[in-house]
Amino acid sequence: MKNQIILNLPVKDLDKSKAFFSSLGFTFSDRFSGENAAFMNIAGDTIQAMLTAEPFFQSLINKPVVQAKDANEVVICLSCESREEVDSLIAKAVAAGGRTPHPPEDHGFMYDQGFEDIDGHLWNLVWMAPEA
Template identity: 75%
Template sequence: MHKQIIFNLPVKDLEKSKAFFTAVGFTFSQKFSNDQAAFMHIVGDDIRAMLMTETFFNSLINKPVVNAKEGNEVIICLSCESRAEVDSLIAKATAAGARIPHPPEDHGFMYDQGFEDLDGHLWNLVWAETGV
């Protein structure tokens, strides 16, 4: 049935957002990118995001674009293979200009921390023991 997850995010400055996510470690498909949108690989070919200029994003919907720095509708959660991977991605995001909304949470069987990207979208990185 469904083979991929692709979510669309409005961004204020496409080039700055591409630079930010490249610094975090994500890559982009030039084939499906232009001056209005950039197709970002997050986890292989299965999970991707389309970063869209606010103008282009707004042309696809019939309501205002939410300012994610003022309110959020979703938190994007990515699983990680280890605590070290969570910490590494947080360090890269911080170095690229992310805001860290809370300290890491260590529950023993699960470890997570999040960051806010340049446009205010929240990303949570989680490692959990298998079988949980």
């Protein structure tokens, strides 16, 4: 059974992307990072992302790199422990240069809001009531 998710995301400027995600509270592992990539911890040992400088990312694939500000292939959805955590992370993302593509959605049992990071990747943060 698989017990880890590692997302590989191309980024324009590795240092700026690290600063953006650091401001949201994510940490990086120096052990798996270098001049072309940074290994970001999202949820302990189970969910990570490899932020990869776009030229290096391109060398790993045999088709064009999608420009996430122009088109998206995926929306990364992360669960949060509360509505307040959703709102807090959104505020941090916006303060760090991200943007919100839509207003928060409150369905009573579920609350969510998304942000676009500085490279255009879409992230959705969701809280679900335990009884839902």
